[in-house]
Amino acid sequence: MTETALINIDVDDLERAVAFYTSAFGLQVGRRLGPSIVELLGAGAPIYLLEKAAGSAASPTTDDRRCYARHWTPVHLDFVVGDIEAAVDAALAAGAVLEVPAATHVWG
Known part of the structure; x- marks a missing residue:
């Protein structure tokens, strides 16, 4: 059984993406793995941009x-x-675009 997940997200502008994910979701930069990869911490699993x-x-x-x-x-x-x-307000302030209103569903 898998115990650890790693999330990889392709981005076209690394610094803009770091600013967005840290501002919108309160994530923190963990490591910089060379000039084109940043590890973000603070979610349920590490996120790599x-x-x-x-x-x-x-x-x-x-x-x-x-x-x-x-x-x-x-x-x-x-x-x-x-x-x-x-959370929606923070994401919008960080540059997200709201495509549909946030809603509560039976699954969360």
């Missing part, structure tokens, strides 16, 4: 290219918070 240029190949096995117009990955990342309104 990986700087990858827009238009670069997503994988050697596909013709897909990275496009950050909306966001790169179809995978979404959920954070459990005590105050959804405060």
Whole structure:
């Protein structure tokens, strides 16, 4: 059974992404692993921001290219918070775009 998860998020601007995730979610920079990787701590698992240029190949096995117009990955990342309104306000202040209003569902 897997006991540890690592979350990797491709970004086109590493410093902008660090500023967003630390401001919006209160994460802290753990390590800088070279010029293009930053480890963020404070979530349930470490989050690694990986700087990858827009238009670069997503994988050697596909013709897909990275496009950050909306966001790169179809995978979404959920954070459990005590105050959804405060969390939305913090994310918006950090530069997030609210596409649909936040809502409570039976699953959380």
